[in-house]
Every structure is written in structure tokens, then in C-alpha cells.
Amino acid sequence: QDSSATAVPYQGAEYLVSTTVGGQKLNLDFDTGSADLWVFSSSLSTASKQGHNVYTASKSSTYKSLSGYTWSIQYADGSGASGTVGTDTVTIGGTTVKNQAVELATKVSSSFVSDGSDGLVGLSFSNINTVQPVQQKTFFDNAKSSLASPLFAAYLPLNANGAYDFGYLDTTKYSGTPVYAAVSSAGGFWEFPSTSYKVGSTVHSTSSSVTGIADTGTTLILMTDAVVSAYYAQVSGAKNTADGYTFPCSATLPSLSFRIGSTSYATIPGKLLNFQVYSGSTCYGSLQSVGGGSQHIYGDVFFNAYYGIFDASQPRFGFAAI
Numbered sequence: 001q002d003s004s005a006t007a008v009p010y011q012g013a014e015y016l017v018s019t020t021v022g023g024q025k026l027n028l029d030f031d032t033g034s035a036d037l038w039v040f041s042s043s044l045s046t047a048s049k050q051g052h053n054v055y056t057a058s059k060s061s062t063y064k065s066l067s068g069y070t071w072s073i074q075y076a077d078g079s080g081a082s083g084t085v086g087t088d089t090v091t092i093g094g095t096t097v098k099n100q101a102v103e104l105a106t107k108v109s110s111s112f113v114s115d116g117s118d119g120l121v122g123l124s125f126s127n128i129n130t131v132q133p134v135q136q137k138t139f140f141d142n143a144k145s146s147l148a149s150p151l152f153a154a155y156l157p158l159n160a161n162g163a164y165d166f167g168y169l170d171t172t173k174y175s176g177t178p179v180y181a182a183v184s185s186a187g188g189f190w191e192f193p194s195t196s197y198k199v200g201s202t203v204h205s206t207s208s209s210v211t212g213i214a215d216t217g218t219t220l221i222l223m224t225d226a227v228v229s230a231y232y233a234q235v236s237g238a239k240n241t242a243d244g245y246t247f248p249c250s251a252t253l254p255s256l257s258f259r260i261g262s263t264s265y266a267t268i269p270g271k272l273l274n275f276q277v278y279s280g281s282t283c284y285g286s287l288q289s290v291g292g293g294s295q296h297i298y299g300d301v302f303f304n305a306y307y308g309i310f311d312a313s314q315p316r317f318g319f320a321a322i
Ligand SMILES: O=C(NNC1=NCCC1)c1ccc(Br)cc1
Pocket: 031, 033, 034, 074, 075, 076, 077, 079, 189, 213, 215, 217, 218, 295, 297
């Protein structure tokens, strides 16, 4: 049941995919950095429902409640949601999964209320799904057996409609031959070693334990402080403010390249590293600090430059310039 679903950019911060849950249409944020499929539900407070499509279980003829099951998730950016669980038929593009665990939000954090999505589709590994007492599988895990190949790909061009392709690679969406890195799924993420990077043409290496994760649920590229300080040292007028790194909008930004596994470098051009105007003639960088830890997070800005291939067969992560 290979298929492709259109991903529509929303306010430069995320891409939304129209998804049918029990015959009800919702605009969901596909997130390769988490493993819960959750939706805004009719049980939310009136205030939380403002501006969103909600899923009403009682209106679906195929919904089944999982009595006593709950979920609760906290994302790395501090946002979160929680609620109850059932199963229903979920269709994305032309790929349908019956009896998919659908997590109904009865609470969502404020950033989700002001956000454009009506919920998330987790596409990381199912070992980090938060449902209790019995952990549930992701849409992709459930769909895999019906696909020609056990993979999906993310095509997220800047300020234009993109797509998530399930079961096949769309060669019209990228150029050249994809390169792949082995993935370690133990932490639940599409994670690989990422120990070398370039600011412009200057090569730097990090400690060997540094990894990267491919995360469509994060907007920017978040890297360790060593990388971020080396990068902005090359940008005249760059400042590290309480909100993150800013610089004069007139600045010429160097490219940033980083290795994914032991592959060739992925290069983010300077143009993509100016995320948006911060205030007046000051702009905000697409590269920001991940805070602590030794994991780089390659978010949507990475996918603005590369077709990302999430292949469960080994597992491995591949990329090719778009
Ligand atoms: O939460 C993460 N990605 N998804 C989302 N973020 C905000 C809403 C959805 C995330 C971030 C960093 C690491 Br390391 C692993 C996962």
C-alpha cells in the first residue's frame, strides 16, 4: 500500500499532513523524534480546542476504547500532552492501518494550543511509545508489512508543499544517489554517529560519542555548544541572546556541513541558516544550541536541503540533495 501524503508548511515552523482518523480529517505534525500518535480530542477544554479540528471518538463507527490505558508525553522543547487511548482506522495518503492506537488528548500544553497541528504522528521507534499499561506501535511499524519496502521518506522544501512517501523512494524529489548511515534504535530515535563538521570549509571534529538524530518534529538544527560557538564566531555581529543566537540580517552566513555516520558531509547553505527576522534588522539563526547533552538534532531545516530516508530494513538513515 505504498503512497505519498502532501506536507503543507505552516508559519515556517512545521509541516502538516492531512490524516483521516475514523473518517475524521485532522492536520497532523509528523514527528520522527517521538513514537506517539495523538490527536486533539472532543474531551479537551473549550479553550484548548480553539482553532483546532478535534477527533470525536463517539462519532467514529470503528473506534474501540482501550479501557484503563493512558499516555503522557514531554517533548525536548518542554511542550507536552496526555490523555486516554483507543484504536481506530488511520489513513495517510493512500496507506491505511486498521486498529492503530490513537491517543486522545485530554490535556495539551499551551504551545500546542497556539500551534497549527491537531496532533502528532510519531515516526520514531515504538520502544519509546508512552502508552501504559501496554506500549503501542507507531503507524509506520503497523504499516510496514503492507509496504513494498519497509521505509518512508521526508521531502520538506522551504516554504513549499512537501511530502512523506511510504514504501518507496520518489526519485523525482532528489538528485544524485542517496548515502546511508547505520542507525542505532536503542534510544528510540533515528540516531547515528555525527562527529565531524565544517564551518564553511574549515573542518572540526567533536568527541567520538557525539550522535545526531533525524527529527522532523523539531524546526531548527540544534547542535552542541562547541559547534554553535565555532559557527557564530564566523558571523560578524552575532550575539548569543536569552532567546538564542541572532545576527545582523545583512550578514553573509557561512555554510554548515556535518557528517551523518561516516558518509560524505551534508551541507546546509548559508541562505537556509537565516531562519527569520528576530526584530528590526536583527535576524535569528536556524542553528541553535541543543543545550546540554551530546546529541545533535537535525530538524526541518536539514530536510529543506535533503530528502531524508528512514529505512527500517537495517535500520539506516539516508539522504540525498533536493
Ligand atoms: O521532542 C523531540 N522531537 N519532537 C518534537 N519536539 C517538539 C514537538 C515534537 C525530540 C527532540 C530532541 C531529541 Br534528542 C529527541 C526528541
